Amino acid sequence: MGGYFSDIFYGSKSLLIGMGITFREFFKPTVTVQYPYQTIKMSARFRGHIELIADEEGKPKCVACGMCQRACPSGCISLDSVSVDIEVDGKVKKKKVLSKYDLDFTKCSLCGQCVENCNFGAIDFSKEYNLASTRKEDFHFNLLKRLEERNA
Amino acid sequence: MSAPIQLRPDETFLLNVGPQHPATHGVLRVKMQMDGEYIVKAETVLGYVHRMHEKMGENRTYAQYLPNLSRLDYLGALGYTHGHVLAVERAAGIEVPERAEYIRAITVELNRVASHLFWFGAFVMDLGGFSPLMYAIQDREHILDMLEAVTGARLTYCYYRFGGLYNDVDDDFIEAAKRFIPRMRKSLKKYDALVSGNVIFRNRLEGIAPVSAEMCRKYGATGPVARGSGINFDVRKNEPYSVYPEFEFDVPVYHECDSLARYKVRMDEMEQSLRIIEQGLEKLPDGPIMAEKKPKTIKLPVGDYYQAVETARGSFGIRIVSDGDKNAYRLKLRSPTYSNMHLFDEACEGMLIMDALAFMGSLDLVIPEIDR
Ligand code: SF4
Ligand code: SF4
Numbered sequence: 001m002g003g004y005f006s007d008i009f010y011g012s013k014s015l016l017i018g019m020g021i022t023f024r025e026f027f028k029p030t031v032t033v034q035y036p037y038q039t040i041k042m043s044a045r046f047r048g049h050i051e052l053i054a055d056e057e058g059k060p061k062c063v064a065c066g067m068c069q070r071a072c073p074s075g076c077i078s079l080d081s082v083s084v085d086i087e088v089d090g091k092v093k094k095k096k097v098l099s100k101y102d103l104d105f106t107k108c109s110l111c112g113q114c115v116e117n118c119n120f121g122a123i124d125f126s127k128e129y130n131l132a133s134t135r136k137e138d139f140h141f142n143l144l145k146r147l148e149e150r151n152a
Numbered sequence: 153m154s155a156p157i158q159l160r161p162d163e164t165f166l167l168n169v170g171p172q173h174p175a176t177h178g179v180l181r182v183k184m185q186m187d188g189e190y191i192v193k194a195e196t197v198l199g200y201v202h203r204m205h206e207k208m209g210e211n212r213t214y215a216q217y218l219p220n221l222s223r224l225d226y227l228g229a230l231g232y233t234h235g236h237v238l239a240v241e242r243a244a245g246i247e248v249p250e251r252a253e254y255i256r257a258i259t260v261e262l263n264r265v266a267s268h269l270f271w272f273g274a275f276v277m278d279l280g281g282f283s284p285l286m287y288a289i290q291d292r293e294h295i296l297d298m299l300e301a302v303t304g305a306r307l308t309y310c311y312y313r314f315g316g317l318y319n320d321v322d323d324d325f326i327e328a329a330k331r332f333i334p335r336m337r338k339s340l341k342k343y344d345a346l347v348s349g350n351v352i353f354r355n356r357l358e359g360i361a362p363v364s365a366e367m368c369r370k371y372g373a374t375g376p377v378a379r380g381s382g383i384n385f386d387v388r389k390n391e392p393y394s395v396y397p398e399f400e401f402d403v404p405v406y407h408e409c410d411s412l413a414r415y416k417v418r419m420d421e422m423e424q425s426l427r428i429i430e431q432g433l434e435k436l437p438d439g440p441i442m443a444e445k446k447p448k449t450i451k452l453p454v455g456d457y458y459q460a461v462e463t464a465r466g467s468f469g470i471r472i473v474s475d476g477d478k479n480a481y482r483l484k485l486r487s488p489t490y491s492n493m494h495l496f497d498e499a500c501e502g503m504l505i506m507d508a509l510a511f512m513g514s515l516d517l518v519i520p521e522i523d524r
């Protein structure tokens with residue numbers, strides 16, 4: 001019989017202790033960010049989708065070597081280049097110029113292999129994370145166009 | 153979703169728990185033959201999130217396979233990546249700088265605490281208490297913020313590289329980790345008072361769902377499940393790897409074999425992880441974070457390699473059979489919850505369904521890691 005009452009006593013006591021803790025938590029400051037009304041800044045190393053980086057003239061730094069394409073585990077980068085004649089010190093030289101750089105973000109695993117494998121520092125992660133759409137096509141990024149839009 | 157209940161001549165019926173059900177963690181389906189509220193027979197059905205990770209390992213180069221490892225167990229991803237890089241490094245003979253190994257140990261342990269915190273919250277929620285989940289998530293958020301600042305991602309880290317790390321930790325991280333430890337210790341006390349002593353919680357777990365050490369051995373259960381059944385096995389102690397021999401920590405073992413024992417093991421493990429992080433931060437040497445001598449494309453010598461690590465859920469093993477090529481000839485992943493879960497069928501025979509769901513929570517299942 002004594003065990004019965006002590007069970008009730010210690011059981012109720014444990015519940016009261018728990019309620020005390022939740023009651024104290026009730027008056028602690030709110031830590032929730034009210035997304036989408038408030039957003040947070042991403043950390044410097046945050047890995048979003050990739051973006052091309054421009055040089056001083058606003059042209060992409062990329063030399064179309066294709067290292068990123070080969071390193072990507074998911075095969076989401078497709079790029080192309082054209083050969084143009086440029087004049088250097090009076091001599092005409094052929095130079096590869098990037099003509100297309102597409103990212104299929106639907107397949108990207110945000111692993112960062114592409115950025116790591118680029119020896120020219122031509123791509124970097126964007127800090128964009130508010131990405132939502134009902135259409136798949138919205139995530140096929142034309143990075144060259146995006147670069148031009150940023151320049152404009 | 154529940155299947156049509158068929159009344160059998162012997163008055164038992166089939167109950168379908170899952171694949172989408174709030175009480176199963178992820179897409180696990182359990183077919184239960186019930187007699188009233190008692191389970192006559194249970195059968196777990198797997199494969200709803202099978203993504204062929206092993207096959208992918210055979211088609212991708214070793215470096216390209218790195219992001220896959222974080223997708224096995226999304227709550228404790230770093231431990232799995234650790235196993236992979238250790239296996240490849242050992243096979244390729246790459247020397248890892250000490251600083252890199254220390255940072256690996258610190259981040260793995262932080263990840264283990266984060267994983268256990270989430271399990272703690274979800275487990276108590278399975279039993280009907282909602283507030284602890286919110287408190288646990290708040291603490292876990294601190295860890296995720298820290299890890300995000302160094303790795304760049306919150307869940308799928310992809311932080312380790314063969315021979316070292318993706319990038320170094322900064323002073324902010326070390327400061328934040330140092331501040332985190334006392335705060336977490338305070339939280340652990342709070343959880344203890346709030347949950348561990350709670351009479352409803354105790355009555356639902358104490359003496360419920362006994363899993364004998366014998367059964368753990370039979371199914372190959374490891375991690376907190378085995379340690380809650382009195383088996384003193386922790387890969388970090390029994391087959392030491394990385395810099396774990398440098399740390400002083402205990403392996404919590406309980407002999408009660410019930411759901412409460414498994415709960416206690418994990419709660420104690422968080423404290424032990426904090427101890428490791430504390431020592432790691434103190435001893436953290438200066439130096440490079442990437443091996444100097446490292447082949448550009450990794451090709452493993454012909455052979456058969458195996459590496460086990462202790463993840464938050466138990467012993468994770470990766471076996472690589474190499475034929476000397478850029479990618480593995482065969483890659484096998486031994487995931488801990490796969491073995492831990494298979495206890496469930498046998499152990500829950502004759503159990504009340506409410507107890508079985510609490511038992512499932514105490515196993516800490518992460519389905520993508522079982523199905524992989
Ligand atoms: S982050 Fe990874 S998956 Fe995405 S484009 Fe780069 S290499 Fe490919
Ligand atoms: S690796 Fe760099 S330079 Fe080469 S194609 Fe990719 S982005 Fe351009």
